[in-house]
Amino acid sequence: MFSNIWKGALIGIANVIPGVSGGTLALILGIYERLTEAIGEFFECTHKKRMEYIVFLSQIAAGVVGGILLFSKLIKYLFENHYEGTSFLFLGLIVASLPAVIHHRKKITPTRGESVLFLIGGLIPLAFFFYNVHYGNTMQAMIAGDMTPYYMGKLIFCGVMAGGAMIIPGISGSLLLILLGEYANIVGFVSDFKVVPIGLVGVGAVLGIVLFAKVMDKLLKRYHDETLYFVLGIITFSLIEVWPGITMAPMSIARDLIAFGAGVILVKSIRSR
Secondary structure: OHHHHHHHHHHHHHHHOOOOOHHHHHHHOOOHHHHHHHHHOOOOOOHHHHHHHHHHHHHHHHHHHHHHHHHHHHHHHHHHHOHHHHHHHHHHHHHHHHHHHHHOOOOOOOOHHHHHHHHHHHHHHHHHHHHHHHHOOOOOOOOOOOOOHHHHHHHHHHHHHHHHHHHOOOOOHHHHHHHOOOHHHHHHHHHHOOHHHHHHHHHHHHHHHHHHHHHHHHHHHHOHHHHHHHHHHHHHHOHHHHOOOOOOOHHHHHHHHHHHHHHHHHHHHHHOO
16 A cells, blocks of 8 residues: 555656656556556446455555645755756656666567657657747746636646646656646645645546546557557657756766766666565
8 A cells, every 4th residue: 555655656746847757657666557457447347346446546646646745845946946957867767767668568679660659659749849949938927816717627628638648658747737838827726735726627637537548548458569669759759858958067967967867776766666
């Protein structure tokens, strides 16, 4: 139980961080396929199996909620005050996670179709990257005022997108919220514990999780390696979006290397458990 709660907390923390995917972390932690199966087949299984899913999902959910609530303020502080070092920490996490995806393949050598799917997957983070370059970073969006029907609908939509991103490895829910102009707003809502907007985002997130989990569960069962190569392309090319640049000073370079190494060591220690 505590292991599942702890893994859920790590996934929750990942979902607060732009450029880092909760789905990727679930894959690293070895619970991804069980998670998509539990959600995707929840209404299509026996009563006994459903009870097992309820216990498992409640433990993961408790960890995710706890991780988001406890670490949203810390992550906000780190990105605002130590952006470069924090980004290199998560670069280390992502790079070290690639073998975890490769390990799940059933065949060693990719087919031509799987190679094409790898490149198609890579186009998704590249599209996000060029969108940001062209339109600028929207992270500094103003905190929203009145809860108009339009804005309430937008928060639900943002939740659907973020929830879906929790299921698909390599796609960052926080990054999607940045592109939608709501990242700063939602992190502020969570930090200040504003119940109504958090609830609206939560409703959307549940819808997104259920919808995308069903899709990924069926894809992994019918097209296992093809799906993994597509996911691997997303994760690999997402490194471009996370890259913060580097300050050419000895102390800064040393700090970034230490942060990167810490990310790699953290993933290896998690995978060895």
